[in-house]
Amino acid sequence: MRNLKLILEYDGTNYHGFQSQATVGLPTIQGELERVLQRWTGEAITVIGASRTDAGVHARGQVVNFHTSWPIPVDKVPLALNSGGLPPDIVIKQAEEVEPAFHAQFWAKNKTYRYTIYNSRIPSAFWHRYSWYVPVLLDSQAMAEAARLLLGTHDFAAFRAAGATSKTTIRTINQVAVAQDGPLLTITINGNGFLYNMVRIIAGTLVEIGKGKLDPEVITQIIASRDRNQAGPTAPPQGLCLLES
Amino acid sequence: MRNLKLILEYDGTNYHGFQSQATVGLPTIQGELERVLQRWTGEAITVIGASRTDAGVHARGQVVNFHTSWPIPVDKVPLALNSGGLPPDIVIKQAEEVEPAFHAQFWAKNKTYRYTIYNSRIPSAFWHRYSWYVPVLLDSQAMAEAARLLLGTHDFAAFRAAGATSKTTIRTINQVAVAQDGPLLTITINGNGFLYNMVRIIAGTLVEIGKGKLDPEVITQIIASRDRNQAGPTAPPQGLCLLES
Numbered sequence: 001m002r003n004l005k006l007i008l009e010y011d012g013t014n015y016h017g018f019q020s021q022a023t024v025g026l027p028t029i030q031g032e033l034e035r036v037l038q039r040w041t042g043e044a045i046t047v048i049g050a051s052r053t054d055a056g057v058h059a060r061g062q063v064v065n066f067h068t069s070w071p072i073p074v075d076k077v078p079l080a081l082n083s084g085g086l087p088p089d090i091v092i093k094q095a096e097e098v099e100p101a102f103h104a105q106f107w108a109k110n111k112t113y114r115y116t117i118y119n120s121r122i123p124s125a126f127w128h129r130y131s132w133y134v135p136v137l138l139d140s141q142a143m144a145e146a147a148r149l150l151l152g153t154h155d156f157a158a159f160r161a162a163g164a165t166s167k168t169t170i171r172t173i174n175q176v177a178v179a180q181d182g183p184l185l186t187i188t189i190n191g192n193g194f195l196y197n198m199v200r201i202i203a204g205t206l207v208e209i210g211k212g213k214l215d216p217e218v219i220t221q222i223i224a225s226r227d228r229n230q231a232g233p234t235a236p237p238q239g240l241c242l243l244e245s
Numbered sequence: 246m247r248n249l250k251l252i253l254e255y256d257g258t259n260y261h262g263f264q265s266q267a268t269v270g271l272p273t274i275q276g277e278l279e280r281v282l283q284r285w286t287g288e289a290i291t292v293i294g295a296s297r298t299d300a301g302v303h304a305r306g307q308v309v310n311f312h313t314s315w316p317i318p319v320d321k322v323p324l325a326l327n328s329g330g331l332p333p334d335i336v337i338k339q340a341e342e343v344e345p346a347f348h349a350q351f352w353a354k355n356k357t358y359r360y361t362i363y364n365s366r367i368p369s370a371f372w373h374r375y376s377w378y379v380p381v382l383l384d385s386q387a388m389a390e391a392a393r394l395l396l397g398t399h400d401f402a403a404f405r406a407a408g409a410t411s412k413t414t415i416r417t418i419n420q421v422a423v424a425q426d427g428p429l430l431t432i433t434i435n436g437n438g439f440l441y442n443m444v445r446i447i448a449g450t451l452v453e454i455g456k457g458k459l460d461p462e463v464i465t466q467i468i469a470s471r472d473r474n475q476a477g478p479t480a481p482p483q484g485l486c487l488l489e490s
Contacts, residue, residue, distance in 0.1 A: 009370040058371075078367055088373040122323055125254040126303075128333040130371070 001067045004077065005098045008033075008062040011089040013129050013238065017055045018062065029053075029090060033064070036085035041070040050108040050245035054197075056237035058130065061093075061112075061244040065104045104245075110174060112190040112244040115203040115235060120183035131184070132203070132239035138210030140185055144178035146209045146216035147187065149223075150202065151176060156195055157226040159205075161234065164196035169226075171195065178206070185210075188243070197234050205232035246312045249322065250343045253278075253307040256334040258374050258483065263298045263307065274298075274335060278309070281330035286315040295353040295490035299442075301482035303375065306338075306357075306489040310349045349490075355419060357435040357489040360448040360480060365428035376429070377448070377484035383455030385430055389423035391454045391461035392432065394468075395447065396421060401440055402471040404450075406479065409441035414471075416440065423451070430455075433488070442479050450477030 008029070016026040020034070030047050037045040050063040072080060077095035086092070118124055118131040119138050127133075150173045157169040175190040187203055205222065208214045214232070222230045253274070261271040265279070275292050282290040295308040317325060322340035331337070363369055363376040364383050372378075395418045402414040420435040432448055450467065453459045459477070467475045 011370045082368055088368065088378075089370050091368050091370040093367055122338055123327055123333065123336050125256045125334050125336040126375070133333075 001069055001100070003065055003067050003098050003100050003102055004070075004074065005063060005065045005096050005102060005104065006077070006092050007094040008064060009060050009091045009093050010058060010062070011129070012053060012056050012058045014089060015055065017057070018049050018051065018053045018059075029059075029062070032087060032090055033081075036081055037066065037068070037070075039085055040072075040080060041068055043068055043070070048104045050104040051111060051242050053240075053242055054237050057240045057242070058238075059242040059245075062242055063104045063108065063245045065098065065102055067100075108193075108245050110190055110192055110244075111194065111242065112175075112188065113194065113199045114241045114243050115187040115189075115199055116239045116241065117185040117187075117203070117207065117235075118183055119180075119185045124183070127184070129238055130241070132207075132236050134207060134210075136211055138185060138207065139212060140178055140180045140210065142212070142216050143185075143187070143206045143210045146206055146219045147176045147178050147189075147202075149216070149219035150189075154223050155226055156198060156223065158222045158228055158231045159198045159201045160195035160228065161197035161201070162228050166195060169195060171198070190244075200235045200237065200240060201228075201231050201233075203235035203239065207235065208232040246314055246345070248310055248312050248343050248345050248347055249315075249319065250308060250310045250341050250347060250349065251322070251337050252339040253309060254305050254336045254338050255303060255307070256374070257298060257301050257303045259334060260300065262300045262302070263294050263296065263304075274304075274307070277332060277335055278326075281326055282311065282313070282315075284330055285317075285325060286313055288313055288315070293349045295349040296356060296487050298485075298487055299482050302485045302487070303483075304487040304490075307487055308349045308353065308490045310343065310347055312345075353438075353490050355435055355437055355489075356439065356487065357420075357433065358439065358444045359486045359488050360432040360434075360444055361484045361486070362430040362432075362448070362452065362480075363428055364425075364430045369428070372429070374483055375486070377452075377481050379452060379455075381456055383430060383452065384457060385423055385425045385455065387457070387461050388430075388432070388451045388455045391451055391464045392421045392423050392434075392447075394461070394464035395434075399468050400471055401443060401468065403467045403473055403476045404443045404446045405440035405473065406442035406446070407473050411440060414440060416443070435489075444485060445480045445482070446473075446476050446478075448480035448484065452480065453477040 078092040116131040153172040173191040323337040361376040398417040418436040
């Protein structure tokens, strides 16, 4: 059996997230990929993803792997899958053969997410699928100042969706940048792992700060509180994109 | 009665073109706009567009006008319509009150269209709605050279969809530019009017030249032939965007 690693790009608008659901009939990225792989290989393949992105969330660099006996040369895999069954909103960008033990989820070290806000009095017909539309002018300087307080290793329990379960809520944020380009405001964040909804809660909190409802320094108190209610609202999914995993 | 002029942006993917169809039930840009205006004004309003863009074609600067007794201050019109009934893929960017005689279609002088090609061995999950995916590497220099031969006043009968009717097939192209930015190749073209499918047939012909199937100089012969069969295929609609009208 070979172990193949793929890098995927997808527009998540029409999918109920990466991971296949117990509920039958809802399209997922994993489901589409497994369906096409089964058609090519005749095998019942299970695809493992580095990140279980939510419904409506996009990816430019989702890493997946799967085991197969498919004898295709690895450089032919993207073309075979892209033009041989995948819908146009899911694209295989790269493929490589990796060691048998490689596991996209467990081996994922650092991940980079980008959250995009469309900040203008007038919305955009082209960005509404890929951003959170915020009509109130945001103070991006204050947001950048606040974002810097997230850097380092902290207990991020306050930035985790209520009801989520994971062994530890301690994570390390290596890099975070708030950038503005016309009406587009992006929060790019790299870390060694993210709690459920963590990036969207960070984005929602930074927007409260950008509106002047909260001071930038409040980030430190929110982290210390370990209380989800101290942080801002969860930003909507369509602004989120997994850049690298 | 006031005469209001709007500038519209839309993602045409989910619409059967700008103009309302005799066939009932197909969503159009005009239909959506008239439906929302009727709700706000109580009047049966007819919206006139500068360009009758086809199904799947986008716009960043479609000009429309309509007559109404609606007493709203004109600067409130975009917000009222954008957040008061229009779907998120249709956005009013600007509104102004104009002289009673203004007619978006008849008064349109110059229009600018952009045709976008995604030229890469690997497609894009994010550009597939907004570009023509061409996997064969194109020679953009040859395309630019050919495009220059379109400049000026010519009889463009060879670049008109078969079966289309218009009094004259003479048009003036003021500006044309072929630009490349990574995998994105754009053809931007400004003229005093365009025949039915003219920009898409120009794009289809330039792609044949970019592939090396035709020489750049052939443009002059194609124009002289006045024969649709001499030009290239009609490029697909999703690559086309009306920038200004």
